Ligand SMILES: Nc1ncnc2c1ncn2[C@@H]1O[C@H](COP(=O)(O)OP(=O)(O)O)[C@@H](O)[C@H]1O
């Protein structure tokens with residue numbers, strides 16, 4: 001008669017086609033148990049994995065029926081979820097050198113040489129603006145660049161890159177659906193904004209978000225990329241954790257505006273990444289000084305000054321850029337042509353170009 005251990009063993013052969021990971025470990029198959037001659041498992045596939053459902057059911061069924069004394073397999077449906085590894089502390093343990101291995105290994109993306117994330121404590125501080133312009137500036141400097149918009153509930157990259165009304169191609173690769181990044185402004189981008197109709201609220205629950213971000217990492221036809229820039233949602237939530245636990249990162253940028261209310265949240269973000277053993281490349285202060293369009297030599301520190309430098313000093317990381325607040329930045333964002341391309345002579349575009357070069361120097365593309 002088969003044992004529950006043998007059932008788990010048999011099921012460990014059933015993998016996610018995108019990441020190659022074991023479905024028990026991902027939480028897509030849960031609670032396997034044996035009731036006489038019947039095996040029962042719960043299926044909890046995230047939205048994007050629905051295309052794999054038939055294959056997963058088939059393989060799980062075959063694996064369990066091959067066990068001695070099992071002649072029936074019953075599937076229960078569950079709320080889709082990808083639970084974090086239970087009991088494992090969130091932190092460097094298991095990842096860094098000397099870690100204890102409680103967390104699954106981080107898995108690089110095939111063909112992608114490095115991943116750089118853009119994070120912030122608060123929304124509206126210019127994270128997406130920084131991610132999009134940084135990606136475009138790196139591409140203009142000759143790198144092969146991808147942009148992963150990980151802001152599942154508030155995706156902005158499609159609008160900022162002028163492709164909000166386009167639908168991405170999905171390719172079938174050996175039974176797995178692979179999303180083809182949308183090309184714009186010299187970069188390839190994926191975003192939830194490309195997958196839900198405009199003006200549709202995104203209403204999936206938290207746990208599914210992990211699955212979606214994993215699909216954006218591993219079920220996208222990234223091809224060869226020197227760097228993939230990830231635009232994170234604000235805060236220190238599920239998206240940050242999923243990304244940090246899933247994929248090795250060259251580093252994170254923390255975007256903040258100069259005033260105290262923005263800094264307080266940015267501090268938490270910075271501390272979280274350091275605690276997880278993710279390199280913080282530095283702080284980017286956005287909206288440092290307003291430059292009036294009719295008086296380009298003037299600077300007004302609307303949100304105060306020195307906040308970014310303070311945060312960087314506290315965290316022991318460099319202040320990488322102080323980006324001005326300028327009309328063409330907002331216009332570029334709304335019109336779908338990032339300021340580094342639409343107004344390359346502007347002070348902000350120049351500051352973005354300098355930022356891109358600093359980042360490229362800090363994280364040279366591995367051979
Ligand atoms: N330096 C800047 N100058 C002018 N407008 C900016 C600047 N940075 C961001 N914005 C504008 O502020 C708004 C919020 O920026 P966004 O990048 O969406 O922030 P976040 O991603 O942090 O929520 C957008 O309309 C954007 O165009």
Ligand SMILES: [Mg+2]
Pocket residue numbers: 127128129151154156
């Ligand atoms: Mg954003």
